[in-house]
Amino acid sequence: MFFRKVIITIIVLFSNQVFAQDISANEILKKIDANLSADNQVISSKMVIHGKRGDRTVESKSWTEGTEKSFTEYLAPARDKGTKMLKLGDQLWMYSPGTDRTIQISGHMLRQSVMGSDLSYEDMMEDDKLHEVYDAVIAGRDTLENTVCWILELTATEKDLAYPKRKLWADQKRFIPLREELYAKSGTLLKRIDFKDVRSIDGRWYPTRMIFKDVLKEGQGTEFIVDDITFNQDIPAYIFSKASLKK
């Protein structure tokens, strides 16, 4: 009897110790946003699409300012070279040099795949800081690749988000997501993202390889590899204009 009381006391004390060290889920989200977001960023990346007819690699360079402005130029393969995308607020335009046309992507087209990848235009447009549009709770703890994580359950606080619910595995030390599951309002799992090769860049942790898998689509998923990323650069204002699409 005495032995049992001692064990219970130890467990209670230990639990209190663990929870005393915890921070709130929304604070975790803020720290994650601090790692992933910046005033602006310039990324050179490769997208390796593991499709039904083999792998394809699409190279691009993107300029992003805050959550509202983004410009992407595709550099390879030859067929896609010169294709550009511009996001201003909730509008998206695409320019193709072959047609010399600037076409607005809207409505259901936003849910279509970008270049046959597992990413949609909506995914490309979604730059909001997580803590500003989601409310989080800690649902549990897990270990991914020998890293202890919190499992956060995110519920959208704003309407019309592409994913009203998310589940996020957050690295407890580096405050970086290691896995994300994106859900529809109905609770159906839509996409899974695994974040790999986390590196320290300009004093922040950043995953340089992300594996996207659209679970409703057959295939082996899409790897998004960051070749180079720089934060808080001087980006000329004309980059984020429709005129730059045709340049």
Next chain:
Amino acid sequence: MFKFLLKGILRDHHRSLFPIVIVVLGVSLTVLAHCWINGILGDMIDFNAKYSTGHVKIVTNGYEDNMDQMPVELALGNVDELLAKVRKDYPKMEWVERIRFGGLIDAPDNKGETRAQGPALGLAVDLLSPDTKEVERLNINKSIVRGKSPEKNGEILISDELADKLKVIPGQIVTLMTSTMYGSMAMQNYIVSGTIKFGVTAMDKGAMILDITDAKYVMDMQDEVSEILGYFSNGIYNNVSATTVQNRFNAAYKDSTGEFAPVMLKLRDQNELASMLDYISRMISIFISVFVLAMSIVLWNAGLLGGLRRYGEMGLRLAIGEFKGRVYRSLIYESVIVGFIGSAIGTIIGLGAAFYLQEVGLDFSDLMQNATVLWPGVFRAKITLPAYYIGFIPGLISTVIGTMLSGIGIYKRQTAQLFKELET
């Protein structure tokens, strides 16, 4: 005898009018329903064969599993070799390449920016080869509402409804946005050479017709197409022949597995046509059976009423010594004449109404807005050879059966009772 009975029928309207009216109604409805269902079914098979299924179709295993989504990434490979083989193995059939795909048509303003957009259902066929039969098969020239058929690469046809929605007229440039066979974004400018209306609601909403070489170019296809369609030389679908061709082809490729292996489907295997055709055939059989039964019951009752009305006449004929069998037979002969007259008039009326619906049809296109199967927008009847007898025979039989049932009472009359009746 015949002359005597005919005179009786014509002079005594009470004896013949009601049964003839019933038979006319039943027969004309049967003939009309038969022609109507046949017309719709025939059009449905014809439309599906020409625009979508062929009489047989070769696709990949993976494409078959997702055919509704028109997955160009699961297109057939080595098409030149495959086409040469099927043309050699099945020389009496015509084999054509098709690509079906989804995309977005974007109409520009005068600055070249998006003015209007609409989803398009792309159908790539051989429009430009000198010996192509596809233009005739798809009835393209007669379906053109404005403009003309494409005469060179880079020209397309779009549905008149889509053209109206996008406010595009022939001669203007539009941009197609779709994806290549490898999943890349594909954008291409085309001149709208004309607008079309096929009378098939599923296609008239947003069809886009272009030459197959244009589609191959934009979708980065070299020796690939999404479908190879086979047609019997007489243009008529024959399920037995199609099954033979299908079994032979699939047996030759039974060792090829994987999602890119070719597989042959026949018309009935596609668009849920088998279950639909079987269902409609069952409905026709049930309709005709119910009609014969219902008419027999009605005519039986009519015969009973007639029998009651002619109770005295029958009694007198039996009392003066006419045999029961002879009286019974005369009633049956009468019913044959009544059935013949009613069936003939009913068939003429039914055929007349069917002819009207064959030529004019009824427009149900508003109800077909969300139809996924290729139903014609205007439902038309079709007069076939069975229409001349499909109502006539049951009309005649039901009249005779009705009379035979009601006439049984004659045998139950007793001679002693007859004299009592005559005395009163």
